[in-house]
Amino acid sequence: MAFKITDECTACGTCKDSCPAEAIKEGDKFSIDPDACIDCGTCVDACPIGAIVQA
Numbered sequence: 465m466a467f468k469i470t471d472e473c474t475a476c477g478t479c480k481d482s483c484p485a486e487a488i489k490e491g492d493k494f495s496i497d498p499d500a501c502i503d504c505g506t507c508v509d510a511c512p513i514g515a516i517v518q519a
Contacts, residue, residue, distance in 0.1 A: 465518050466498035467507060472515040482510035 469479070473494055480488040487500035488507060496507070498519065508516045 465503060466501040467496050467503070467505070467516050468519040469494050469496060470515045470517060472513060473511075474513060474515070476512065478510045478512060479507040479516060482506050 469488075475490075475494055477490070477494075480490060480494060484504060484506060485500050485502045487497045487502070489495055489497060496516075496519075508514075
């Protein structure tokens with residue numbers, strides 16, 4: 465099961481920098497590509513405000 469970034473995201477970029485699969489993309493806001501996500505949870509641990517949850 466992939467993860468998703470909620471509306472609480474402040475776009476700090478910490479999750480993107482931590483993702484070993486490079487599944488987090490930056491656009492109008494950050495998003496996680498569910499096809500690229502390897503379900504490791506590294507982004508969840510990296511997010512300083514807890515804005516990443518299981519989809």
